[in-house]
Amino acid sequence: MGVEFYACDCCGDSRYEEYVDHCGSCGHTLGTCCVVNDYIGSSYAFDYGVRYDGSKEQIEEYGIDPEDYEIDDIVEDSGIDPKFCPFCSGEVVAKEDLFDYLLKKHGLVFEEVKAEYLAQKGAERA
Ligand SMILES: [Zn+2]
Ligand SMILES: [Zn+2]
Incomplete structure (x- = not known):
């Protein structure tokens, strides 16, 4: 079983795949090392995913089946929410x-x- 490493586009460090994901908006590879506005405090990239808010926009954008989600569940394959992205927020x-x-x-x-x-x-x- 191989462990994959990915380089964070922001600091250049390589990290375990669990700690890295793509920003859902700009597509940069981003580690939890460099997230901004961090009120979650997790090392796992998954925790920074987009959270389901029940809006029609999200249902359309991510092809959500409302049956499968509760409000505030993290949307599968949404990547890192752009609000945590240093590139999208203009910090970097x-x-x-x-x-x-x-x-x-x-x-x-x-x-x-x-x-x-x-x-x-x-x-x-x-
Ligand atoms: Zn980083
Ligand atoms: Zn971004």
Whole structure:
């Protein structure tokens, strides 16, 4: 039986899979090491899942069968609730997110920037 490790996108530490999950909103891999607004105080990522509030939005978003859930149950496969996510809350900015933003803002295409960068590097070496 293998234990899987995942690297937290926020601090870069590798942790047991139980302690790491994806943010349900931005998709970053996040360990409980770096959650924000933490009033839960658990090491287990599952405890930071989205809690069922009985709303139609949640039922639709997560394909919930209301028969299966009580209010405040953690929704299966919801990942970490974005309210605990340092990226979603703006506490931490991931370089790749910033990068995507810059590309978009300046109407650039990744492959073109990469080609330009490599050509520049080549020119420096020559
Ligand atoms: Zn971390
Ligand atoms: Zn997030």
